[in-house]
Amino acid sequence: MGEWKFDTRLIHAAQKPDPATRAISQTVTPAVAYAFTSAEAAAAVVSGEAEGVYYGRYGNPTSRVLEQKIAELEGGEDALAVSSGMAAISISLLAFLKQGDHVVVTKDVYGGTYSFLTSLAPRFGIEFDFVDCTDIEAVQRAIKPSTKALYIETPSNPCLTVLDIRALSSVAKRFAIPMIVDNTFMTPYLQRPIELGADVVVHSATKYINGHGDVIAGLIVGKEQHIHMMRKKLMGDLGQNLNSWESFLALRGLKTMGLRVERHCSSAQKIAEFLEIHPAIENVYYPGLQSHPQHLLAKKQMKAMGGIVAFEVRGGFKEGKTFINSLKLAMISFSLGDPETLVQHPASMTHYSIPPGERAKFGITDGLIRFSVGLEDPEDIIADLNQALQKIKLPKSVNN
Ligand SMILES: Cc1ncc(COP(=O)(O)O)c(C=O)c1O
Structure with a gap:
């Protein structure tokens, strides 16, 4: 063996x-x-x-x-x-x-x-x-x-x-x-x-x-x-x-875990790269991005970077909620790691009862989204993200 x-x-x-x-x-x-x-x-x-x-x-x-x-x-x-x-x-x-x-x-x-x-x-x-x-x-x-x-x-x-x-x-x-x-x-x-x-x-x-x-x-x-x-x-x-x-x-x-995890990872990488250059996104947290603070450590320690992408939408609490409510393929849900793409907005869902100041200590900002990338075609997931991000009202200072 x-x-x-x-x-x-x-x-x-x-x-x-x-x-x-x-x-x-x-x-x-x-x-x-x-x-x-x-x-x-x-x-x-x-x-x-x-x-x-x-x-x-x-x-x-x-x-x-x-x-x-x-x-x-x-x-x-x-x-x-x-x-x-x-x-x-x-x-x-x-x-x-x-x-x-x-x-x-x-x-x-x-x-x-x-x-x-x-x-x-x-x-x-x-x-x-x-x-x-x-x-x-x-x-x-x-x-x-x-x-x-x-x-x-x-x-x-x-x-x-x-x-x-x-x-x-x-x-x-x-x-x-x-x-x-x-x-x-x-x-x-x-x-x-x-x-x-x-x-x-x-x-x-x-x-x-x-x-x-x-x-x-x-x-x-x-x-x-x-x-x-x-x-x-x-x-x-x-x-x-x-x-x-x-x-x-x-x-x-x-x-089937090997096949599933490989697909979760390759799609998550594409999605993280798409989000990183989108004007409605403030920050993307994904170890597969060079901008991630522990990118080099992640490359050493992990075979690939996993299926979860976290990101902050511009506009905070209200826009975070508008964004997830506008998704059509990704489902609002508390779990992760499933064939379906699942999304959650910690500030209005899991961490709603914690005051914003306390939440911030754990890195939970008002616009933070946790996105569990599913096994659907990554182009469909990206198209869904794109249409939902268009619903966000960007501040005038951001050039769309
Ligand atoms: C990192 C991590 N550990 C542990 C758990 C708890 O797992 P369970 O819901 O199976 O009790 C979760 C659930 O989301 C998790 O994300």
């Missing part, structure tokens, strides 16, 4: 025809309970000494295939399939943090992660600091004796800030703390954080991994001993397991 190229492993890793039926497509096993030949055999599986499943809340055979597949694709020892990306994030943080511990977190973090850290984690006595992780010295300064983990996301949601995984993992190693990376925007097809020194990778498999907008799922990849603890003490006790049907769908989605 190791000698096969990534696209071949995407299809064949951890998957063989069913030995009982010779069926090539993945068998779905919804069973909750499993029969053992002896009490000793059951105890060996429960303790993790022997491979196997024993009760549906701790996993099922279909999810196990998904776990083995993502572990192989990310280059980790083992993996855990859970009920959502947020389950993956909360489990991986709670695995390393207890009362009195502190975590350093990149300041451009997904909103759900921000909410977990600022509202739920403090109820368990967990402290946090949001730090600009493009500044390695600031990260070093933020680490205290009680710091038990470094948590990053790269490229970030929604502003596409790219962080240096190798440099940050060296800092984590120097302080002997684990580094957790949210790899949702990239998938292992474009970026493999464990190869760059990360200890744990988390995914919202809801996005590009499943890729069809019909599954909520999360994945965690890491060392066997950590994954075993997360399965038994967190996923199992909190009941955050993934069911077999959703694992089947994610496994089916993974087979």
Whole structure:
């Protein structure tokens, strides 16, 4: 398996025809309970000494295939399939943090992660600091004796800030703390954080991994001993397991992920280049553009630049709303990574309840748009953008 190229492993890793039926497509096993030949055999599986499943809340055979597949694709020892990306994030943080511990977190973090850290984690006595992780010295300064983990996301949601995984993992190693990376925007097809020194990778498999907008799922990849603890003490006790049907769908989605992601990336590049020279656009954030502050790092660390483009329309809040309401092909929606082009205006949607001054701290300006480039013909997506941008009233100073 190791000698096969990534696209071949995407299809064949951890998957063989069913030995009982010779069926090539993945068998779905919804069973909750499993029969053992002896009490000793059951105890060996429960303790993790022997491979196997024993009760549906701790996993099922279909999810196990998904776990083995993502572990192989990310280059980790083992993996855990859970009920959502947020389950993956909360489990991986709670695995390393207890009362009195502190975590350093990149300041451009997904909103759900921000909410977990600022509202739920403090109820368990967990402290946090949001730090600009493009500044390695600031990260070093933020680490205290009680710091038990470094948590990053790269490229970030929604502003596409790219962080240096190798440099940050060296800092984590120097302080002997684990580094957790949210790899949702990239998938292992474009970026493999464990190869760059990360200890744990988390995914919202809801996005590009499943890729069809019909599954909520999360994945965690890491060392066997950590994954075993997360399965038994967190996923199992909190009941955050993934069911077999959703694992089947994610496994089916993974087979075409390479083709899909390549198309998302090539279309996103064309769209970012179109937007960059459009008079109604103030700024474009896409790591594939030379103007992106971490363009060179992105080229080194990522195989391609991903399918999300963020940009600011001129005119702020009102024009941002006018723009998305004028789109005819792209759909206003909260998700990303689907075949359909999905768009959202954080200031009037996800971040509406946060005052503008606070929003700005996270780079959420009034005209910011997050655009998840779908698999439609890129010319159609560009034509749609173009007609919607014509609805924006430009200030007189801008030469149209
Ligand atoms: C970067 C990132 N991480 C995690 C999540 C959470 O994933 P889920 O909705 O599957 O819980 C999201 C959701 O948008 C995301 O964009």
